[in-house]
Amino acid sequence: MPDTTTSTASQAEPEAPAPAPVDQRRRGLPWWANPRVGLVAVVVALVAIFSGLRPSFLDVDLTLVPMQADITVFVVVGLAQLAVLSLGHMNLAVPRMAALSAFAAGFTYDKLHAPLVVGLLAALLVGTLVGALAGGIITWTGVNSFVVTLALDFGLLGLVALLYSWFTSGVAFSLHPDGMDALRSDTFNDYCAGPICGPPVPLVVPIAVVALVVVGVLFRFSRLGREILMCGSNARAALLSGIPVSRRVIQAHALSGLLCGLAGWLLAINNGAFSASVGENFLLPSFLAPVLGGTLLAGGAVSVVGTLLGAILNSVIQKGLNLLQFEVDQLQIYIGVVLLVALSLDRVRHVLADRRGVRP
Template sequence: MTTTSSPPADTDRPPVSQRRTPRRRILAPQQLGLLGLVVALVIVFGLLRPAFFDARLVLFPLLRDISTLTVVALAQMVVLSVGHMNLAVGRMAAFGALFAGFGYDRLGLPLSVGLLVCLLAGALIGALTGWIIARTGVSSFVVTLAMDFALLGLVSLLYSALTENAAFTSTPSGMTELRQYSLADICAGPVCGSPAIPQMAQFTVLALVGLGFLYRYTRTGRELLLTGANPAAAELSGIPTARRVITAHMLSGLLAALAGFMAAVSTGTFRASIGDDFMLPSFLGAVLGGTLLTGGVVSVIGALLGTSLVGVIRKGLDLLGVGLESLNIYLGCVLLLALSADRVRHIVSYRKVVRST
């Protein structure tokens, strides 16, 4: 014989004014774990190789790479939020950087104007990709893979036709400072930041703040997440899911172009090979940070922490003399573990929903 306890009467509950409202955490447990792991690895690598703490020779280029790859992870994150993926994220970066390099080399555009042209080109190619997916209903995997091959040929042909050495090498005023100077070089005093923090980190901060505001406080951001969580239910609720798919891919293309610009600034040249190594970091940063591959859940800060973890591992193993081939094996294993953890999180979340209904 089973017995069920009756729910407490309403009179037993404290008044609304006396109830405690749950405090919103700045970092989820997973993000706190990532932060602790990053700090621990920094300490370990620093003890094994004291040169790891050299501000100008190690930390500055490390943070510059993390700044660029975080934007790459954000570009992947926005399409993962609607349950899609962007396999052309690296080619979109090269496509956007191509227009910036052409503007600097042939048109003499200022640094800021060339950046705007780069972002516009990336947004347009991303919107086109999203429109094809929404219009045809073909999987994002197939469409972005086809776009990757198309842009690979197109960008290479344009560089061959427009340049002699397959690269734009003209640098506008301010580009050298953006590549070499830190926030501490802008002005004197502790308020300007550490000499290890590059000026390019400002672009990453703007992208993080913008996406954080989009997903937390705007209707468009909530509709993007609902589209990824359950497209059919979102459609029945009146959400224009096709437009949200286009929006996600447009943002992905814009962020990929920004990452391509930052990568070109880091090397000082605009060439077709920009973005060749963006694919793996884009998934690693996003998935390690807590973004679900199935859509509906994103973590902007998590993307930063996930990318930081990958960057620290890469730089630390490089200082320890680990070869590129072995490094790729380790990063591949990290991605496999991240994907496994993503699947486990998805199953746990699903079971919690089933038990609550």
């Protein structure tokens, strides 16, 4: 998978004669300051601890399969935030963009009896439009993305509740289209060609893989993604280099909305219900995954692989503490502490990078 923040810069003297560029990849920050390496180590350590304390942590049906479904959702949630972090913006409306998109999907299933795919497309469309709206408001008014998306989230919160109360008898759509239950509960292991069955991987996982690859390629190789990163790096210079900054801001927010739509739809599928509560726990994980993975809050650099690792870590901690029978409240305390520690490490990384004159 493409990784767009690999610390490829060197710390060589600017005036030094140019050596072969090949060596430059290894220099820069020490390996332990690479957030991806740290994440892998932490994940491995936690898995070892949890499975030592509770052997059931490695139970396929009890833990591993549901955890993969969880990770699928939170990877996409993380990518939704990453899409605007690339600009140095934030999207605090991730939860409600997801909720509104999930409503759109549920509506098409329940009222229009649409097939599974159509509902997905409806969710993606609604998410994209709301995201583009957020981006539009930010560029037109010049107001900080933090404030705009915070207000938008608040507005959408009311809208979603209202929509569910108009169109459903309770708080959720109850009808489910064909294929939804299979997508929710089946793994590839349930499908066999003769004696050979697939791995115990839920059917939804490939969706996250596709999202990862698409977003990774976008930011690593495409003109659009690169220009978005340049806007995040220095909006003024981007404008004066001929990049249509406003359009890129709207596009990045639209992408964020699209991924919110996907995340909302995935969660609703996983839960088996399209309700107003879809997405309500998205906000913290949306920052946790990319930031743990080394995406800069300041914009200009993103790490898609890091987001995957961050989402895995988040999920491992939740599942592990859950198995150790921590209460929900305690769980939240631990997650909060983990986030603070991770952000502090992020700061350490910056200080180091500053001293060595390389990219964090």
